Amino acid sequence: MSKPDIIPNTTASGIALDPRTLERVIPESRRPDGTVRKEKKIRPGFTPQEDVRRFRGTRQAQMDVTALPKGHIIGWxxxxxxxxxxxxxxxxxxxxxxxxxxEKRKDKKDETVEKVKDNWEDDDEEDETAAPAVGQKATNQPKAGNGKTDAAAEDLADKLQKLDVR
Incomplete structure (x- = not known):
């Protein structure tokens, strides 16, 4: 036989199994004024009203066991x-x-999303000759190298300009 729990499980009414005597008891507790309530023994076979479960017939219990989770749709x-x-x-x-x-509606929607500007304050985005703002580097300087990397670098520079935090 295994040893009983050090901290016994209590029921809804507060009844627990005493680990020393294996009797059902209401353990001692402390009142708000600091005094201690005595431990109360519970007669064998007594079940207080708080611990009485609702009666479920055999068919009802079987339905509870086989019930689908709430919100489940059959066949989905x-x-x-x-x-x-x-x-x-x-x-x-x-x-x-x-x-x-x-598909056409989706493509059209994607195109309209691309047309929307990221920052409405920058009306000069299309104007490449405009002077860069304070703290930003000019990106319209000629670069040497591969054409693909130049375009990628310019795109990256444009994105960095848009991310200017003030």
Whole structure:
């Protein structure tokens, strides 16, 4: 037989199992004024009203065990984590047409998002001859090297200008 817990588990009414005598007791406690309440023994077989469970019939208990989680929809499975290319083989003619329309709307939306300026205060972004602001380097100086790296460097410099913190 295993040893009882040092700190016994208590029920809702405060009844615990005494580790020394293995009797059910309400352990001693301290009142707000500092005095100590005595430990009370509980008769064998007594169950206070706070500890009485609600009656569940066998069918109700079985339904509780087999119940689905709250909010679960029967037959629904989450979408796969990997994104796969959409196949148009099982689609009807109108479904394919609607899919193309959705893609066009999405592309058009992406284009409009790119047109929006990052910083509305910088109206001089298109003007390359404008003098750089205080604390910023001029990016329109000629650079030597590969054309791709020049364009990438200019893009990076433009982004750094936009990130100017004041």
């Amino acid at each position: 499975t989450p979408p796969p984590s990997s994104t796969q290319a959409k196949s148009t083989a099982g689609m009807s003619k109108s479904a394919k047409k609607n899919e193309k329309r959705k």
